[in-house]
Amino acid sequence: MPKVGMEPIRRQQLIQATMAAIDEVGLADATVMRIARHAGVSAGIISHYFGGKDGLLEATMRQILHDLGEAVAARRRALESTSPRAHLGAIIDGNFDRSQVTGPVAKTWLAFWASSMHKPQLARLQQVNKHRLHSNLCHQFRRLMPRDEAHSAAAGLAAVIDGLWLRGALTPQGLDADEARQLAHTALDQLLAGHETTAESYETHPARA
Amino acid sequence: MPKVGMEPIRRQQLIQATMAAIDEVGLADATVMRIARHAGVSAGIISHYFGGKDGLLEATMRQILHDLGEAVAARRRALESTSPRAHLGAIIDGNFDRSQVTGPVAKTWLAFWASSMHKPQLARLQQVNKHRLHSNLCHQFRRLMPRDEAHSAAAGLAAVIDGLWLRGALTPQGLDADEARQLAHTALDQLLAGHETTAESYETHPARA
């Protein structure tokens, strides 16, 4: 029973179905037919709406990236304090937000990570995100320490976040978000140790990342 | 010109060829024909020696895991000091050993990581390795701090190592091993801060991980 105005609905359905299929059998076995079955539609419609499988995969990755960025941004908007530590904490929490940690999203995320090494289209998206995390972190650390130290601290914290993610994705029961968050916060504490008293001394205008 | 005693040579050739192929086009496009071409043999022979493509992939992953373990073990054997910090440093260095960081190995490693989420055979290997790193680290941290803290420290350092690896694999120019090693050592320093003077007070017998 065809209706008009289905496009946005179908696109969303298919993106969700893609994550479900990748969660279920992995990217390699996520065929268009399986994805279509998950969405309850026929396979041909994927080409209709996304031009082909690659288009769907890219749209799915974009969605995940968008959701992640949104989760982080939301946490930061909700912040009362404007201290660097508060922002950094919000970035961490956003990265371990429920929506990012769910099985389907986590596995899809890792699948794309591996896949992006050989697909320029995905690689570009991946780069944008990688840089976004680093620069967000860097910006806040800059308010507390010299540039080089800030850069290293950001690299270290980014590695912790992604590493926890990676190891969590491999855990059969899925990532324990609370434990991961706690470990990341501990790492943050250590990176900030000895720097907080000098807060705002390196950068004096209100931060915005 | 068939010869006898070719088995070990061919197996090694094919495992190297597998990494080369994955490095070149990714796991998804590493067909048996491409792998065979890299090895300079015909495709049929893969089934002969490995029973099939899956067998070859498993053997390749096993090889990588073995090499990694060996790199770490070698560094630790070469240690003069037996201090926890020295061992932990050796583990870090082993993980960023040249052989692990080379393009082919790095990409193959990440490809398997993603793939292992849906292939029990690979997942088992992956788990073994993941636990090995964690327990190696834990063991050393135990010599300097209470169990819970040691556990967290190990989880944190493991995350840093894998995170640096992951982000490095995504970098177009490949992982900068020296920079990564330095960041990991910095993280280690912070994890050990305040614990070194109490060395050996929590565990008194010589460590061996």
Add this chain to the structure above:
Amino acid sequence: MPKVGMEPIRRQQLIQATMAAIDEVGLADATVMRIARHAGVSAGIISHYFGGKDGLLEATMRQILHDLGEAVAARRRALESTSPRAHLGAIIDGNFDRSQVTGPVAKTWLAFWASSMHKPQLARLQQVNKHRLHSNLCHQFRRLMPRDEAHSAAAGLAAVIDGLWLRGALTPQGLDADEARQLAHTALDQLLAGHETTAESYETHPARA
């Protein structure tokens, strides 16, 4: 905005669009969607008006045949002389009429010719036209020579006309109508050589083809 009385307009639009599409990408790639796009309507409407793609193709071929017949008939009606040579010349000229020689028509024509070998519906139309040309020519030659000779002359001239057409369709710049017409007239002259003085001696009533 649906309107009444659109049928003849839409049919004509779609037939023209079919020729345009075939001219652009060939019969094999002239999908209903492409044809519909050329006509500025949706694909579904083709089934509505023509029962399906085959119906549209048949209607298109019929149109071309009709146009060709009309072009020849018009030239003959405009004739002052009733001599066989004048009629034969008019038939030639009609076959190289501008409307027949245009890119779209020429390519569509040849496409149908090839296609008709395996589609009975089209084959029947093609036969009718093939016979029409032959019998038109034959009729005029009969007025100047015995039956067998007339038959051969008609076959020869028909071959020249179709051959020029065929070779012209293949020429990148399209058929040079003037040159083709001239060559055909030369062939006609040769076929008539030695027969004209005896005109009307074989058939005495006014010709009508």
Add this chain to the structure above:
Amino acid sequence: MPKVGMEPIRRQQLIQATMAAIDEVGLADATVMRIARHAGVSAGIISHYFGGKDGLLEATMRQILHDLGEAVAARRRALESTSPRAHLGAIIDGNFDRSQVTGPVAKTWLAFWASSMHKPQLARLQQVNKHRLHSNLCHQFRRLMPRDEAHSAAAGLAAVIDGLWLRGALTPQGLDADEARQLAHTALDQLLAGHETTAESYETHPARA
């Protein structure tokens, strides 16, 4: 039962099967599966030997062109006389050679003709052949008449040959080679009328086309 050295045999089989399939159902419905069935092999092998369907079609067209060229060349080699008329007659006869006139070849030929209008690869082959016929004819006519006349005569005779071919391909019973040959020879006679006595006066060295 695989054997070695099958490549040339399979290629030939598949080319013949392609003509058979096109003869049977037309180019549009000559799917790789149908072609493969005609050859008694599986569909996949077509991509193996020809890189894909297009490769097979091109090879088939090449084969037909080669056979045609060979048929003409053979007739001319067998010539005792070196007169222009003898050569021109041999060219005509070669073009209506049995191997060219068989149902499968004729239909395949016409199918490619239509198809070549939109496939550059085929168009190039077609052009080569078109020019070859024209220049072969031109060369001989040149020995008997001035350049412009020779050019026109060649164009006229080429048109007759192709036209007879075209109309023959459309005839349900297939082309009547004898009748066609006779008509072509008649056309040749008319083109030469009045020129033979002046033979060799325009070009004096032995012709070779």
Add this chain to the structure above:
DNA sequence: TATGAATGAGATTTCATTCAT
């Protein structure tokens, strides 16, 4: 031991057609 010929399953994509709106 090793090759390459061959298959058959499976994946993506295209497309004509149908149908509710």
Add this chain to the structure above:
DNA sequence: CATGAATGAAATCTCATTCAT
């Protein structure tokens, strides 16, 4: 009258694997 959503069939191509030589 007309659209666009949707399907399902079919076509091409890829690929792991088997097997005779």
